[in-house]
Structure formats: C-alpha cells, structure tokens
Amino acid sequence: MNFSHSQVLGHRQSLVVSQQLRQAIVLLQMSNPELQHFIDKQAEENPFVEFAPQRALRPVPQGVAGGPREDWDRVGAIADTGSLSLYTHVARQIGALGLTEAQITLASVFVDALEPSGWLGQPLDQIAAQGGVDLPEAQAMLTILQGLEPAGLFARNLAECLRLQAADQGILTPLFASVLNNLPRLASADLAGLARVCGVALADLHPVLRLLRGLDPKPGARFEQSPEPIRAPDLIVTRAATGDWQIELNRSTLPRVTIREAKADRLSQAAGASKGYVSERLSVARWLARAVEHRNRTVLRVGEEIMRRQPGFLENGPEHLAPMTLKEIALAADVHESTVSRVTTGIMVQTPHGVMPLKQFFTAALPSRDEAAGSAGAVRHRIGRLIREENAARPLSDDQLAQMMAADGINVARRTVAKYREQLHIPTASVRRRQAILSGRH
Known part of the structure; x- marks a missing residue:
C-alpha cells in the first residue's frame, strides 16, 4: 500500500459573519425598550457612548387617510375611573390582617401568582418553593387569603372558586357540593347524567342551577384592569392634518446613540500609552451609533410599506386586512426578506384599531369572485364578529358561516371556517348552544 502527499489550490466563497454583523442583526429584532436597555448597558461599558432621545416622522405615501399626535403618553392613556385594581384591593386587605413580616412576604408570593380572573396561576407547591416554606404553611396562608373579599379569590380552579362563593353565601348544601364535584357533566349539558350521579330527580337540580348561575366564575374581573399596554408601541400611526396617514417612531421610547467626541479627543491627547484603548472604544461607539440609526430607519421604512398597503384596515378595521407577504414588503423597502421577518417579529405598532404586532399584518390571500381577494386575517375577524x-x-x-362568506364574495370551505374558528378559540355551534342554555341566554 502506497501513500503520497499532494497540495491542491482552489477558490471558495464564504460569508464570514463578524461579531458586529451578528449584533446588527440582533438589533433589528429588538423593540424600543429592549434597544434602550442594550444602549444603557453599552454606555456603562463605553465612556464615549451616550443615550439621547430622537424624533422621526414620515408620512405614509399615496395618501392612504385622524390628527397628528404628540408622543405616546403612557400616563395619559390610563383612564381615571377612580376604581381600584384587583391587586390594590387585595394588598389593602392583606395589610389589615395583622400578619407577621414573614407572613406578608409569603402572601406577596401568592399575590404575584394571582391572575386577573382572581384565580391562582401557579400550583401551590411551586408557590411554596418560591416562598421558601413547606406545603402545610403555604396551605395555611392560602386558607387565609381565600377568606378575602370578594369570595372566590385565590381559587385554584373553577370548582373551588364556586365552592368558596357558595360557602360564603350559605348555599353550599350537599347537593350543591355534589354538582360542583361533577362540573364536566354540567359543562356538556348532560343534566340527566348529572342528576343520576347526584342521586336526585332532574327537577331537584333546577334550583341549584339557578343559584349556580348567580355566582361569579372570575371574581377578579370585576375590578378595574389597567388599560396600559404590556409595553409601549414602537411605531405610531395617526392621521395628518392633510387627511393622509402618517407613521412615526415612538419618541417616548425611541433610542439613539450620540458620541462623546470631545471627551475622546481630550483623552486621546493625554492618554499616551492608552491611545489604543481610546481608539478602539471610540470605533465601537461610532459603529453602535450607525447600527442603531440603521435599525431605526429600517423599522420605519418597513412599517411605512406595511401601512401603505393597508388603507382598508386603517379606515375600517381588521375585517379589511389586505393579503400581504414578506417578499412584497422586502421588494418595496429594498431589503432582504429575512430583514423584514426580523423587524416584524418584535415591533409593535399603535393603530386607530389598537396596538398590534407588525407580524399580524402578514396574511394569505383567499379566493374571491372580484378582483380584490380577501385575506385570511380579515376572514378570521369577520367570523369572530358574525359569531358575536x-x-x-x-x-x-x-x-352557514361559509355560505355567508360566499355571499360577500369570499370563497371559504367549511373546514377552513372551522380552522379559523378554532384559532379564535370559539367552540362549535352545538357547544355554544349548550353554553347559552346553561347561562340562561337561550
């Protein structure tokens, strides 16, 4: 067996992704608050980076149509109703219980796990672990908290929520308790089966069901819920004085980097041996400023092209969403498809019809008898409205829903209607009818 050595020369093209390029790609996916946090962190590490606010306003081309708005006002957006939130209401009651400091600390863990419905959103053992106590101690605190008003708060499921209310009202009879133990049968409207397992006649169930309908399955929902968005929008769409729609970056959260050039010059002249450090940090700061500016321009350009294609939505709402693809926006904005995908992943836009992610505007076209094909998103919203x-x-x-769509010129198969209905978390017609009977709306 013979072995030999040889050298072969060749050319190969490859894309080398530098650290800065990778970081620039990540910046495109950041929301304004995330980007601001990133810049703040960079400013802590780099003496030449400084955060500064910025304004950018551009009209949407082609006159697609209410007045120009000042900065998005987080405080002004909260309605002054004078009502307490659920969490404020609960905190005030806990403060009046005379608990020890350790008990208050544990109670705060329960409050953190409280959902807007008034139910607990975490298992008791997990809450116990977070509070650093054993399960019996957590159970004792749960018993205390379940005594707060209104009855039903801190329940772990529907049956427990209703049981707490029934006990508070003095109607928790053995038959009532038996009904609560068999709620799945009640949910499926199997009243005959429910009467059988409870060992009573069907007529004996009717008074219990009337009392049951008077209870509140979500006692926390009666409190004022803060209308403040989960986070501020990154883009804001308003109507200009000319009647055209305009889109702007949200000034209240918009990040921009400025460079401390004068400080760099002073340090560079006096640095001596550390001039290399000054030059390197200054270079990074300048790159960051360019990258953030590029990110902001790209977000605005992509948002502008999306809104320009959605005049029907802006004027009339979600039922008029036009079909749109990533490729169309990429070609119009002169960027790559992947860039549009990254930008729309984390960016929120405030529109006349609410704050929504840019990603939600991309929806497929559906067959239509006229020239303007309907979109899947528009049909979903229309199905939801018809059912409401x-x-x-x-x-x-x-x-029937498919036939109503067809009457409007949109050809949608029954199975497609079923798919969109399920995406909206709406049950079938038979289940909705049973729910109406049980709720007394029939």
Whole structure:
C-alpha cells in the first residue's frame, strides 16, 4: 500500500459573519425598550457612548387617510375611573390582617401568582418553593387569603372558586357540593347524567342551577384592569392634518446613540500609552451609533410599506386586512426578506384599531369572485364578529358561516371556517348552544 502527499489550490466563497454583523442583526429584532436597555448597558461599558432621545416622522405615501399626535403618553392613556385594581384591593386587605413580616412576604408570593380572573396561576407547591416554606404553611396562608373579599379569590380552579362563593353565601348544601364535584357533566349539558350521579330527580337540580348561575366564575374581573399596554408601541400611526396617514417612531421610547467626541479627543491627547484603548472604544461607539440609526430607519421604512398597503384596515378595521407577504414588503423597502421577518417579529405598532404586532399584518390571500381577494386575517375577524352577533338560541354552524362568506364574495370551505374558528378559540355551534342554555341566554 502506497501513500503520497499532494497540495491542491482552489477558490471558495464564504460569508464570514463578524461579531458586529451578528449584533446588527440582533438589533433589528429588538423593540424600543429592549434597544434602550442594550444602549444603557453599552454606555456603562463605553465612556464615549451616550443615550439621547430622537424624533422621526414620515408620512405614509399615496395618501392612504385622524390628527397628528404628540408622543405616546403612557400616563395619559390610563383612564381615571377612580376604581381600584384587583391587586390594590387585595394588598389593602392583606395589610389589615395583622400578619407577621414573614407572613406578608409569603402572601406577596401568592399575590404575584394571582391572575386577573382572581384565580391562582401557579400550583401551590411551586408557590411554596418560591416562598421558601413547606406545603402545610403555604396551605395555611392560602386558607387565609381565600377568606378575602370578594369570595372566590385565590381559587385554584373553577370548582373551588364556586365552592368558596357558595360557602360564603350559605348555599353550599350537599347537593350543591355534589354538582360542583361533577362540573364536566354540567359543562356538556348532560343534566340527566348529572342528576343520576347526584342521586336526585332532574327537577331537584333546577334550583341549584339557578343559584349556580348567580355566582361569579372570575371574581377578579370585576375590578378595574389597567388599560396600559404590556409595553409601549414602537411605531405610531395617526392621521395628518392633510387627511393622509402618517407613521412615526415612538419618541417616548425611541433610542439613539450620540458620541462623546470631545471627551475622546481630550483623552486621546493625554492618554499616551492608552491611545489604543481610546481608539478602539471610540470605533465601537461610532459603529453602535450607525447600527442603531440603521435599525431605526429600517423599522420605519418597513412599517411605512406595511401601512401603505393597508388603507382598508386603517379606515375600517381588521375585517379589511389586505393579503400581504414578506417578499412584497422586502421588494418595496429594498431589503432582504429575512430583514423584514426580523423587524416584524418584535415591533409593535399603535393603530386607530389598537396596538398590534407588525407580524399580524402578514396574511394569505383567499379566493374571491372580484378582483380584490380577501385575506385570511380579515376572514378570521369577520367570523369572530358574525359569531358575536349571532342569535344565542340558534348559533351559526360552520356551513352557514361559509355560505355567508360566499355571499360577500369570499370563497371559504367549511373546514377552513372551522380552522379559523378554532384559532379564535370559539367552540362549535352545538357547544355554544349548550353554553347559552346553561347561562340562561337561550
């Protein structure tokens, strides 16, 4: 067996992704608050980086159509109703219980796990672990908190929520408790089976069901919920004085980097041996400023192209969403498809119809008899509206919804209607009818 050595020369092209390029790509996916946090962190590490606010306003081209708005006002957006939030209400009651400091600390863990419905959003053992106590101690605190008003708060499930209310009202009879133990049968409207397992006649159930309908399955929902968005929008769409729509970056959260050039010059002249450090940090700061400026321009350009293609939505709402693809926006904005995908992943836009992610505007076209094809997003919203407006005693079937779509010029198969209905978390017509009977709306 013979071995030999040889050298072969060749050319190969490859893309080398530098650290700065990788960071620039990540910047495109950041929301304004995330970007601001990133710049603040860079400013702590780099003496030549400084955060500064910025304004950028551009009209949406082609006159697609309410007045120009000042900065998005987080405080002004909160309605002054004078009502307490659920968490403020609960905190005031806990403060009046005379608990020890350790008990208050544990109670705060329970409050953190409290959902807007008034139910606990975490298992008791997990809350105990977070509070650093054993399960019996957590159970004792839960018993205390479940005594707060209104009854039903801090329940772990629907049956427990209703049981707490029934006990508070003095109607928790053995039959009532038996009904609560068999809620799945009640949910499926199997009243005959429910009467059988409870060992009573069907007529004996009716008084219990009337009392049950008077209870609140979500006692926390009666409190004022803060209308403040989960986070501020990154883009704001308003109507200009000319009647055209305009889009701007949210000035209240918009990050921009400025360079401390004068400080760099002074340090560079006096640095001596450390001139290399000054030059390197200054170079990084300048790159960061360019990258952030590029990110802001790209976000605004992509948002502008999306809104320019959605005049029907801006004027009339979600039922008029036009079909749109990433490729179309990429070509119009002169960027790569992947750039559009990254930008729209984390960016929120405030529109006349609410704050929503840019990603939500990308929806497929559906067959239509006229030239303007309907979009999947528009059909989903229309299905939701039709079901909300239906007669509870005669809910619309998927076939009927498909026929109503067809009457409007949109050809949608029954199975497609069913798919969109499920995406909206809406049950079938038969289940909706049973729910209407149980709620007394029939």
